[in-house]
Amino acid sequence: MMKFIEHLFDFAAYESCGKCFPCRLGTKRGHELCIKALNSEYKINRDLFNDLLTTLEKGSLCAHGGGIPLPLRNAMEYFGGELEQYFT
Numbered sequence: 001m002m003k004f005i006e007h008l009f010d011f012a013a014y015e016s017c018g019k020c021f022p023c024r025l026g027t028k029r030g031h032e033l034c035i036k037a038l039n040s041e042y043k044i045n046r047d048l049f050n051d052l053l054t055t056l057e058k059g060s061l062c063a064h065g066g067g068i069p070l071p072l073r074n075a076m077e078y079f080g081g082e083l084e085q086y087f088t
């Protein structure tokens with residue numbers, strides 16, 4: 001499931017047009033966090049991760065950046081046990 005989240009951020013960053021910063025920077029930073037958590041002992045701060053998703057939802061100019069958080073929030077809700085090892 002963490003690979004799914006990492007891939008979703010990678011896709012979103014690749015497809016971002018770059019017009020607004022929540023999507024342009026947020027998807028890239030999200031991808032970096034996932035890579036770090038997958039390849040080291042690093043744990044993602046859950047509150048900051050939620051802030052990132054909220055910023056994407058509220059600050060993105062179109063549905064690309066604004067729509068990315070929904071599957072991520074669903075993954076966090078329904079696969080919380082599996083994802084626990086990657087978050088504080």
Ligand code: SF4
Pocket residue numbers: 015016017018019020021023024060061062063064065066
């Ligand atoms: S949310 Fe839409 S407008 Fe903003 S950078 Fe992403 S793709 Fe472009």
